[in-house]
Amino acid sequence: MGETMGATGPLDGIRVIDLSTVVMGPYAAQILGDLGADVIKIESPVDAVRTGEYRTTPGMTPLNLNVNRNKRSVALNLKDETGRAQALALISTADVLITNMRPGALDRLGLNYDDVAERNRRLVYAHAQGYRSDSARAGNAAYDETVQAASGLVDIADRAMGTPVYLPTILADKVSALVIVYSVLAALVHRDRTGLGQQIEIPMTDTLLAFNLVEHLAGHVYEPAHGTTGFPLSMSKGHRAVRTKDGLACVIPYNPRNFRDMFAAAGRPDLVEDPRVNAETIDGADIDALFELTAECAAALTTAEWADVCTKHSIPMAPVLQLDRVHEDEYVREGHLLDTVEHPTEGRIRTVGIPMRFSATPGSIRRLAPVPGQHTEEVLADLAII
Structure with missing residues (x-):
């Protein structure tokens, strides 16, 4: 599978600019792409998701292949006047912008919400970061582990398992990505009613804290408290396979x-x-x-x-599904939750399927993850930017 066109899903006609790195923002943008959006990824010169083990092509790591499909990659130097102007021109054509750059960097680049809204009042601007922008922690670096700690998840693990472990999955990034997706979709509905876009802020810590407290607020739902925090079933020492x-x-x-x-x-x-x-x-x-x-x-x-x-x-x-044998699992195979495809540069790879199913407008995998800057000339030429 290289690049195929055709029916693209319920978001056909929506353009998303992915100005994010690592997992959270790119995963959200990929989901929107799976649902049919035209996603253009503005590549950073250094993205942690492109560093590490690769088989054939530098930058084409397993993690990159899993969060950057259904996108076109445009390499721009945002610190250069020309690159920044090209990015702004691209954003002017978009319906959605997703970024996890720190506010100070966005201000310096002239890419904060006020800057881009002057050019595109219909833009839905989704900004994700570790902590709320109006908090004392606003400028702090945030990683999945720090968010697991700051959201109470490490305390839950310590109380349930007797050791303050981090969950062995990048839960904060992926949960926040899902919140980005549904927030963007809600803002698009609002725009269709009013004609106006808006800024959305998705703080990772707030997102995971709200996620954790659904059941674990428990007896502290009441004021004064009517018992301890922690959902009893989940906190049981025997709650395991x-x-x-x-x-x-x-x-x-x-x-x-x-x-x-x-x-x-x-x-x-x-x-x-x-x-x-x-x-x-x-x-x-x-x-x-x-x-x-x-x-x-x-x-x-x-x-x-x-x-x-x-x-x-x-x-x-x-x-218990053994991940090393996931490709052999009957349920996985029947649902096409993991398929083998031919990547233009990486050869045969396994790609994760689209889990949601639409009866009238199914999503599709039209493009596998691109190499950095693969579509720069194509995208800029199509938009008459060069």
């Missing part, structure tokens, strides 16, 4: 009947009669012990046998 006779699985009973059916399948009639699983609901004080019994019973059956039992009795269950 279990080892079956032949592998790993999520077997997670959620109500007394689930527990009784699971204990019966494991050959533990003594536990079926346990008063803790014969009440109307599970007492939160018992959940740790019951999860430990779940782990103990899991070894009685294979993962496939547990799948049959849990399907029959409506017990939540899923095998």
Whole structure:
């Protein structure tokens, strides 16, 4: 697959300028591209997502390939007067601009919201950064780990697992990217009603804090507090996947009947009669012990046998997907969640599918991630900028 045109999805006709680096902004812009937008990425001379391991072409790292498809790459030196003028001309034609540059840098380059809104009043200007622009931390550097810490996620992990680990995924970046996407879409709806764009600020720390507090504010929802913070089920020491006779699985009973059916399948009639699983609901004080019994019973059956039992009795269950074998997984293959394609410079690669499905305007992968500056002349010529 190189570059293909055709039906592009519900955002066909929307132009997005991606003036962002690393993961958060580029991932958001890629999603908009998957949904049909024409995404033009203004390449920074140095982007961390292009550094690291690569197979064939410098800059074409695995992470880059996963956040920069469905884009055209334009290499511009924004510190140069000509490059800056070309960037402003591009932005003048756009519906959306996404950036995670620090406010001071945007001011120096003449690319803050006021600067570009003078040229394009319909522009939706999405600016993501670590902290709110009106806070004392506004200028602080922010990385996924610092945001996990500042949003309370590390405290949640410490209390639940006994160690202050960072979650082994760039959660803050990716959650913030999704918030960028839905914020941009909402602003486009507003623009269609009023004719006017607007500035959107997406602070990563605020975003992840709001995300975490949905369930973990818990007893502190009330004033005064009516209990501690932390969602009891998630905070349980036994809230983890279990080892079956032949592998790993999520077997997670959620109500007394689930527990009784699971204990019966494991050959533990003594536990079926346990008063803790014969009440109307599970007492939160018992959940740790019951999860430990779940782990103990899991070894009685294979993962496939547990799948049959849990399907029959409506017990939540899923095998643990091994990432090294994700391309072999039947569910993944059937849903085209990971396909092998031919990249123009990298050869055969695997590309992640589009998870959302539209009945009338499906998204599509029309362009695989470009090399830096691949479309500079094409884009500028098409827009009569050179």
